[in-house]
Amino acid sequence: MMEGMSSDLIPRLWGKSPPGRRGPKPALSVAQIVEAAYVIADEQGLAAVSMARVAEALGCSPMALYRHVKNKDELLILLADRLCAELPAPSRDLGWRDGLAAWMRAQVDLSLSRPWFLDLPLVGTLPGPNRLAWIDLGFYYLREVTLPPEEKMAILGIISQYALGEARIEIEAARFPENPYARFEEMLVTYADPERFPNLMESMATWRPAGPGEESDSDDPSAFGQRLLMAGIAAHIERHMGRSTPK
Amino acid sequence: MMEGMSSDLIPRLWGKSPPGRRGPKPALSVAQIVEAAYVIADEQGLAAVSMARVAEALGCSPMALYRHVKNKDELLILLADRLCAELPAPSRDLGWRDGLAAWMRAQVDLSLSRPWFLDLPLVGTLPGPNRLAWIDLGFYYLREVTLPPEEKMAILGIISQYALGEARIEIEAARFPENPYARFEEMLVTYADPERFPNLMESMATWRPAGPGEESDSDDPSAFGQRLLMAGIAAHIERHMGRSTPK
């Protein structure tokens, strides 16, 4: 009866459960539960992850899960960290710039292959071991950069945040194989009063859609945003390091 | 019977509903429904927004709502756009840099004052009139910047994305008035095997928490990330414009 106040989420995240002395041996474990939830989410989406279905997959009653997990929200947090274990580590033979770019891209790719990642409560949560390992990799790429750790952390946070947004955009873009701007512009001309959005309209008026054979000036919107971000980071780093960074 | 395929979401977003000729006069309107949902969300959080409660607030039966809104998801989309109407327009007497900074900050502030904004399906959705007006304001600040509209749009998208992330971080930070790194570091030393996160650990080891009276080098993490982002944007803009931008 010494527990009670908050939750034992953090120990559970780290797989450390106080080895209960008495009682029957658990037939279930947190890891099994999370794994079952992971499989369901992967096959049928996050909406299909219900306590009942996870229990069914494990061959136990729904309520059994509550012996190992406080509630569904906590299960989702554990699931989020479990998912971070799937992040493929890029090559370590990269400078901080290429390294971080690859680090970011891996997060985008994970979100693309498992779109339910984006629906998970990622932020506002202490990272678990898997996400922490991923952060550690980010620190690896920044190892020769002399910045205080909280600034490094902030940089990694911004990159991750950007990666999530980028993934959302790419998913949406994939749902409309035609030029996404076409749908946007169509809506504009159909419904929007030009006088209500003068600045937007004027800018759009000067817009020339890229012809079929030609590449747009800003080739890939993904690369565009990424360059933008990296340029800002690079400027900050170089300003603080005083000299150019090694390759 | 000529409708059917997808949904009439877009007309509803713009308040254009085909003025039905026959039948009784509607006692409800989409705007009323959205407004009721808005009030509920504001007072009791997004989780309290259920069809039943919205109907109760309007004094009608839950099923009546379905005559005006396809389902709850669509109601949330409409709600998201309704919320964008609350964005306070910053001063127009700002150059693109300060203007965009204020434009970003307003989004952060809105998210802080109405945290349920962050739980709404914002992205992956066509913007409605209110969000579009907000985007139009962004284009206003960029009016003297010569970039193709899709690049301007990408820049605004990145800024918005960053604002959401920033708001999430600030909300989380507010929940733990002590230094957020304290909690983080405590978890690290308690549970994390140092050999598993060598890069993180080493960087942390050199970390000196800011003393009580002194300001950290990177004063405000919010300002830090914002400077980072703006620097990247500025670099891109100045590179493309060939000369410095007017004040």
Next chain:
DNA sequence: TCTAATAGCGTACGTGATTAACAGTTTATA
């Protein structure tokens, strides 16, 4: 006047999360 389209309602079903009481199992301790 008649008719077809429309607005709102009542009922009912399926699903999901979670509480409460309970029964079986193992281990620490008396």
Next chain:
DNA sequence: TATAAACTGTTAATCACGTACGCTATTAGA
């Protein structure tokens, strides 16, 4: 060794929610 405490899983029940279906009343055009 016996007993009690702690622990695991189950069964039953509750409550809230989204929404499909069918009905009735209303109104404008034919």
